[in-house]
Amino acid sequence: MADSRQQKTRGMGRGDLPGEGIVTALLFGASAVSVLCVAGILAFLAWFCLPLVTEGQSASVLSWTWRPASGQFGILPMAVGSLLLGSSALLLAWPLGLGLTLFAHGLGPAWPNFNPARPLMALVRLMTSVPTVVYGLASVFLLVPLVRSGFSGGSGFSWLAAALTLALLVLPTIVLVLDGQLRLVTPGLRLTAAALGLTRTQELVHLALPLCGRGLKTAAVLGFGRAVGDTLLPLMLSGNAAQVPGGPLDSLRTLTAHIALVVATDSQSAAYTSLFACGALLFGMSQAVNLGLRGLRPVQATLSAPRRLSLERLARALAWTSALAVPAGVCALLGYLLWRGLPTLGAALFFGDTPPLDALLHGAAVFDGLWPACLGTLYLVLVASCLAIPLGVASGIHLAEFATGRAGRLISSCVDLLAGVPSILMGLFGFGLILLLRHTLWPRANTCLLLSALCLALLVLPYLISATRTCLEALPRELRLTAASLGLTRWQTVSRVLLPAASRGVLGGIILAVGRAAEDTAVIMLTGVVVGAGTPGALTDKFEALPFTIYYLAAEHQSPQELDLAFGAALTLLCLTALLFALARSLRASLLNGKSRRWGNGTSAYQRTTA
Amino acid sequence: MTTAIRIKNLSVAFAGRTVLDTLSLEVDSGGPTVLVGRSGSGKTTLLRALNRLNECLPDCATSGSVELRLGNEWLDAYAPGTSPEALRKRVGMVFQTPNPLPVSVARNMELPLELALGLGQQERAERAELALREAHLWDEVKDRLDHPARTLSGGQQQRLCLARALAFRPKILLLDEPTASLDHKSARGVEELLLDLAGRYTVLLVSHNLNQARRMSQRQSRRMFVLREGARLEAVAREDLDDKERLLALMDELL
Incomplete structure (x- = not known):
């Protein structure tokens, strides 16, 4: 680490080409998103927890009884x-x-x-x-x-x-x-x-x-x-x-589950205050871990x-x-x-009674199948990827190759902080954003696909950043020295030499992030997923998604057929994530093998051990 | 002169690539017996075949027999009943680069004695001191026994590794280019030490430093073997060892 940082500072000159400065600024901007995001989460938690202090609700919230109907909001x-x-x-x-x-x-x-x-x-x-x-x-x-x-x-x-x-x-x-x-x-x-x-x-x-x-x-x-x-x-x-x-056979409720349950029941404002107090506690716990x-x-x-x-x-x-x-x-x-x-498994699982071709080609409505949920998950992952991947990769490049000194340390600790934020908190952040918009600029603001995708993007952002950063930093130092000695600028070195060399690793990180976005349930629960929304028509619509369908049907199924639907959905989701993980892993593996072939010093592991 | 190591038809292959091919060799007790050869000719593999260390590397296949005289009995290293650990406790090895365990000087000496030999506190300390004295290291480290071994100089670390092997009181010492990673002065120190030890242990030394090989074979009981590519083994004639010019000519041709 120390070495690579030193090298960053004295390696190559700044802004050798006119475009170089702009690129550096853009990369820096991508990294700044993480800092802003952490600041935003902290500000939200502080803002919504404020009534605890100003209106003296802290005694009610920091107590041992949760009975919202009679005004007791204890979260202990x-x-x-x-x-x-x-x-x-x-x-x-x-x-x-x-x-x-x-x-x-x-x-x-x-x-x-x-x-x-x-x-x-x-x-x-x-x-x-x-x-x-x-x-x-x-x-x-x-x-x-x-x-x-x-x-x-x-x-x-x-x-x-x-x-x-x-x-x-x-x-x-x-x-x-x-x-x-x-x-x-x-x-x-x-x-x-x-x-x-x-x-x-x-x-x-x-x-x-x-x-x-x-x-x-x-x-x-x-x-x-x-x-x-x-x-x-x-x-x-x-x-x-x-x-x-009282014992292991008793029921209990965690902070995370509490947040999900209270948002779902949509109670009055005092409950929300206690909700954000939960969020603050949870944030505190996760950051203590950090x-x-x-x-x-x-x-x-x-x-x-x-x-x-x-x-x-x-x-x-x-x-x-x-x-x-x-x-x-x-x-x-x-x-x-x-x-x-x-x-x-079968066509009926996905399309119910609707003929599959009608659903696929003409957008016919599907009622008893998983097709709308599959589409919802697909749109969600697509939008989240479009938001997160450019930001994450750019920020990873910035941290690995350009960030130095105090700013670099600040950004990388913010990325660490962000990585430690539980997904339900990211959902709560999105939910708080809507509450804020309703009170201020846009009274009709509501949770929707775009909001879910935004929160999911923030959730997977730190994975993308550290995957990109790790892959770049793992490249041999000689590569940078060689490129510099050939007169390449810093950005040329990164874009023409380092990124191609690390591309498979970066791609592996991207696929893992996509898998993570596809399976997460906690974020979307708070930010717009519903049952029976059908195929989403616009970014501001409510939507269905596979993981939430599984959760909902497991708890609320009305018939054995609906339960079968849940198991089918679970199997589909499992296959999807397992496939993505396997793909990411094979990419990484081929990167490792390729590295010793392309960038190694000519001695294989075997020769080193037997020489 | 009695035989201490008897190797018959030894073949070693890694991942299907043959490194040693039906090689036979008898090593006399005492020594030092020096083994020279180009790098990559399999010297290290031959040495590691004697204490079955090749088995710790992936995809190794060994055939043939290795017998070692330990005290008054012969031990067949590859017999089904021979446990590699029991063998390695009685055949000491020093590696090319110093390999102290990442602990203090004293623990480096005592931990293996405790785990492998199960010795008590008192005896461990005694053996450690004796071995450190034997390796001419005691005076240099006696005040810093609790320092991390990595803080010693390269030559000191290598003598520590030698002392660690000596503390087991082995019959046979295998030395794999023990001075390769040391500077000239430390190397000479270790060499003198080895010549000194060769009176009491059977020493088999791998070297690709010709001057060292020559110096090490100045002793009366010297033997030198050349491991050629294709895993052929040639003994160097005694008159060649005596004649400096002929030896140097041989070395030139070899290396």
Whole structure:
């Protein structure tokens, strides 16, 4: 980092060509959007929370009772609910994730013709592509009845059910962070440790893991942030009673679910104030996570005295437990989804009773099919992509190649802040924007497709920025020096040499962002999605979308046919996101291979290890 | 002179590419026995075949037999019952570049003894000090044992790695161009140390520095082998070793 920044400042002259200054200014403008956006979110939260202080509502909001009908708007039970659910999910997911990573890194069996680590890591990557609402749907109809019958009493919609599913949701985050760290640490250790007669288990437990101290913490912090910020799973599974739960079988309500529920019921203004107080709390929690991440200094190898064999045995037990339990859980949920969803696939699923050709070519209305929702999701993703991709890529270029000094640091910390904003907050931001417009310029303002797309664009913006930035910064330094020595200006270097070299990686980042935009439910719930809107005709119309259809039908289905529709929609969405993720991954993989071929120094990994 | 290492028909391939092809060699105890050859001729692979370290690299296939005399018994390195860890505890290795573990000087010495040999606190400390003295490093590091090993100079780090191997009290020491990454002065220091050690251990040394190879074969018990491309192994005749001119001519032709 320090190196690349130095190089940025003294690398090449500024504005060698007349157009250069304009381009730089445009790139800077793209980066400024992130800063403005963070400032906007903060301002909104502050503005809408103001009545808490000026009108003395804080006593009512910061209390333990939520009874809006009688004017009691206490949000503390929800804050406790968020913390309880987030930490319990983490307590489940972190050890399982650690076990899974250890299993994949050598604690599992080493059969000559079959390495179980490969399918295991493939499964973890598949898990990253499963939309939240799909997990939610499968859990509502598989896990919740199990909880209900297993622990007789209660509805099954409980802290326990939500925590179990949430643990599956955050697990891939944890595994991928740990896997990345171990990959950094182990190559240098493997031969040394082996030459000293250490077993693979000893090497991992006593040498590699202590060196990954930072990764272990980062994984926990990121996992917690993801768990606290999630809306759909608590909303669908935890029962949503506004109370502090007495035990794991009790119902609870999180801040995220609370925001979604209150906006949906559209109550009076005092409720809105408490809503934004929830938002502020949630923002505070997610940013505390963000700060926690920064506070993690790289720990320099304080290897404690190893505690003998018990630790190794524990690690092996943990590895085997997670290698069996996690795939079992995921396969059960996804298998159930396939079992219920596959029979529904067909033209009728998408078009109902309308002839498909009429719907496709002449825009005939479809009533009992997913076609309007598919179209809605398509339009939504298209508009959001048009907004986010140019901004994100430009800002990534700016941060990687042009930003320096204080401005650069400010922008990159704003991008980090933005990346930590839970999606429901982004929806709340859009909802607040409409409230503001109604009070000021435009009394008839209402939530719509354009607003949803705008909020989704802001949601995926940080992904795009960091994907572009990482790919550019990963390019070898010689490339920049070569281009500079040939007399190219900075922008020429970026546009003609660096961007083409990084293009596949950038494209991979774009596809991931599109996948993220297609599956998100929390944002659109607050900004204009409805059921039965039909095909949207204009940007200011309400619209339907696949993820919201799944959520709605899971909760409100009137007939078994409607439930089948939900499973069909879930399967469709899952296929879509899995396809996008696979595409992004293959692009990245080909970038890595291509890099060693095109930009490597001529020695392959094999030659380096055997020379 | 007794035989300490007996290699028969050893073949090693990585990802289907043959690096060593049916190679046989007997190494006498003591030494140092020096192995020279162009880079890429498979010297390192041959050395790593002796403590089965090639298996830690991807896509490696080894065939043939390697027998090592450890004390009074012969150990077949590739026999099904031989565990690689047990073998590596008794065959020390020093790498081309210093590879201290990212911990303190003292932990570098003691951690492997604790994990691999399961020694108690008292014995670990004793062995560590003895080995550091043997590697002529004790006086330089005795006041900074708790400093990170990476803060030592390159030569000190390499002697630390040597001491770490010596602390296991191995019968055989495998040295893979141990002075390649050191400056001239540190290299000479390590060389003298190795000559000194060769009286007590069986030392097999890979080198592609001709002067070093010549100096290392000044001893009485010297042996030198040339590993040619195509994995042919040639012993260098004793008279060639004595005659400086002929040796240099050989080296020129070789390197």
